[in-house]
Amino acid sequence: MFLNFLSLLLYRYLLDNPEVVRHKQILDLGSGCGAAAIAAEMGGASYVLANDIDPVAGAALTLNCQLNGLQPLPFLSENMIGVDTRLWNLIVLGDMFYDEQLADGLHQWLRRCMDQHGTTVLIGDPGRGHFIDHPIQKQLQKLAEYPLPESSKQENYGLTCTAVWKYQP
Template identity: 60%
Template sequence: MFGPLAPQKYVRLIKTCIGSFKQTSRHRCLSVSCRSVEDIRRFISENTETVGQQSLTPEVKLRLFTPNCRFWRERPELWPFDDPYWAIYWPGGQALSRYLLDNPAVCRGKTVLDLGSGCGASAIAAKLSGAAHVVANDIDAVAAVATHMNSELNGLEPPVCLTNNMIGSPAEAFDLILLGDMFYDEALATSLHSWLDHCINTHNTQVLIGDPGRAQFEEHGIRRLLRLLAQFELPESVREENYGLTCSGVWCYRPEL
């Protein structure tokens, strides 16, 4: 994902394992560029747990933070990388992935971009749904490694993983762009709005957005340009991890509305 995390009132995990992961110069020297991919894979394996059943997509396995993991309770200053957004299966991404798996024709034979891909769940759902080509884009290189590992868990060839910030870049010819939990910051939402318009106008790209109804999403101008496609009740375990969020929806972006 991009930028600062959503407000702490929404996700208990922000308080317990992400929100306080402030980087020091000593730990920044342990950045991705200083470690081999194998080192990062080993670190992820040792500090996450394979889960799947307690989500909207029980058929998809992912390596995530759980209470059994060291950094659920470890001192946050010991975390050696950027904030691990990829280690949580966010509710918007869950709804988006569920929708793709329930409606494979949305992806079948298409080129798909999962923007702010995190753990890679939506990219995995797109591949499982028959997408011809999938790109997972996240500015955190550790997320790219996690996406590779999660793809392997599900018996899939990993998608192409890009770590440059594609927002604002020249529009590429994707048939479908997926955004899960990306509207958590007003400035980011505004830049997304402009860039998505450019992608749609240039390539007639379809855009699907997954979000559990955070204030930054509901109150942004883009909200009036969305058509609700599906809404899902979140599993009890996901509700417990998210303050005030019981459902998550999938919207189609329709700038002509």
């Protein structure tokens, strides 16, 4: 599978905990290579949508589906943040709090999805400054923590581990 280590943590968490996705409608927001979407599909989700504003992510998702013996999963390259709040049982996103404006928009939109539909939100993040310092941090429960391999530590400014968080406003 083509992926970076930060995508792998949500993939690993969902594969280790298939009950989190089983029979649910899943949105993999900022999907990148689609690792979390693929793990959700493998875990028995009833519907999975991968979303990323980079259309190359759609090609990576298709290749990764093929490598995992899956039919290509639906992919949408439009920005859904702030717009689409349809019923998702679970939204997963990884490493999207790298910019203060994006962090604020995500926080508001995720809260609206939860308020309107009772959506569960899982966030994978290596502890970037805009994430650690953001008010959302007070509303998170750590579910799992994974050490970064040496190569990823160098690529991620010395961060040593990453975690999966459950958003609980």
